[in-house]
Amino acid sequence: MFVDYAEIEVIAGRGGDGAVSFHREKYVPRGGPDGGDGGKGGDIYVTASNNLSTLLDFRYKKIYKAPNGQRGGKNNKTGESGRSIYIKLPVGTIIADSITGHVLADLAENEMEVLIAKGGKGGKGNTRFKSPTDQTPRRAEEGRSGERMKITLELKSIADVGLVGFPNVGKSTLLSRLSAAHPKIADYPFTTRVPNLGIVPLKGYRSFVMADIPGLIEGAHKGKGMGTQFLRHIQRTKMLVYLLDITSPEPVKDLEILRQEMESFDKLLVKKPSITTFNKIDLVSERPIRVDGFNSGHNSICYISAITGENIELFLESLSGILFQDV
Numbered sequence: 198m199f200v201d202y203a204e205i206e207v208i209a210g211r212g213g214d215g216a217v218s219f220h221r222e223k224y225v226p227r228g229g230p231d232g233g234d235g236g237k238g239g240d241i242y243v244t245a246s247n248n249l250s251t252l253l254d255f256r257y258k259k260i261y262k263a264p265n266g267q268r269g270g271k272n273n274k275t276g277e278s279g280r281s282i283y284i285k286l287p288v289g290t291i292i293a294d295s296i297t298g299h300v301l302a303d304l305a306e307n308e309m310e311v312l313i314a315k316g317g318k319g320g321k322g323n324t325r326f327k328s329p330t331d332q333t334p335r336r337a338e339e340g341r342s343g344e345r346m347k348i349t350l351e352l353k354s355i356a357d358v359g360l361v362g363f364p365n366v367g368k369s370t371l372l373s374r375l376s377a378a379h380p381k382i383a384d385y386p387f388t389t390r391v392p393n394l395g396i397v398p399l400k401g402y403r404s405f406v407m408a409d410i411p412g413l414i415e416g417a418h419k420g421k422g423m424g425t426q427f428l429r430h431i432q433r434t435k436m437l438v439y440l441l442d443i444t445s446p447e448p449v450k451d452l453e454i455l456r457q458e459m460e461s462f463d464k465l466l467v468k469k470p471s472i473t474t475f476n477k478i479d480l481v482s483e484r485p486i487r488v489d490g491f492n493s494g495h496n497s498i499c500y501i502s503a504i505t506g507e508n509i510e511l512f513l514e515s516l517s518g519i520l521f522q523d524v
Contacts, residue, residue, distance in 0.1 A: 201352040203255035209343025210238025210279035213266035215320035238316030239263030239279030245304035295347040317341035356408035359431035362440035371503040
């Protein structure tokens with residue numbers, strides 16, 4: 198099961214208490230204080246892993262607690278520190294404070310590691326309180342509590358190019374033709390239930406990552422058809438491909454609805470570089486292909502058939518020209 202959102206609680210370890218102790222040795226009846234400090238509580242880190250692709254585990258385990266530090270000992274022995282714990286998350290996960298919404302970490306790279314909750318400091322032993330006026334202090338500090346908070350985990354796929362379009366326009370078919378990805382393909386809407394990523398090879402040893410997100414419908418920005426869950430996966434992309442069905446009765450209106458939905462969700466989405474691509478031209482007999490309301494001579498418009506591969510090379514040339522224009 199693909200899960201891209203979860204909420205958990207993290208509790209760093211409490212510091213150990215300082216010790217009250219006095220040195221005792223034969224022939225030394227009045228030894229001085231020798232109580233050690235308490236150990237530090239365990240920290241909690243989050244770390245990114247390419248081996249994970251879902252937040253499913255966090256639907257079942259909701260609380261992560263690091264061990265406490267140990268109490269200080271005699272002979273000025275510092276208590277053992279609590280072991281830090283590391284929470285592994287998929288690359289692309291954003292961690293935020295559940296209450297304030299403040300982003301604590303954005304795990305954009307594999308093996309990236311971020312401290313989320315700091316363990317409490319150990320208390321001072323009575324040795325620390327010895328002074329000229331108090332040679333035998335009988336007090337020590339308690340360990341401090343570790344940081345505790347509820348955090349949200351939000352997984353956003355990391356891709357260079359995002360494929361957006363209505364259900365059943367051929368996004369999965371296009372991704373499977375361009376890459377080694379094998380998303381589920383069928384002739385009915387909402388075949389794709391989760392985002393799919395594929396590496397698309399280009400000439401000159403270049404490549405890019407393309408994301409196929411489930412089809413959007415009108416009202417997606419309000420959560421209709423799980424739209425808000427899907428739209429977050431294209432927020433990181435460098436550019437978009439608007440994939441339209443050329444056999445649609447109103448392809449121009451389809452594009453307008455797509456852009457409106459994305460703008461309502463995040464205004465920055467419609468500002469990304471993009472290519473408007475009409476698919477299924479194998480079902481159109483007239484040549485040259487024209488769509489009312491579009492300038493077919495514009496270099497950001499392509500006509501392709503993901504099924505037959507017609508004009509796929511031209512499509513890739515246009516896409517890579519935009520994607521790598523600053524390279």
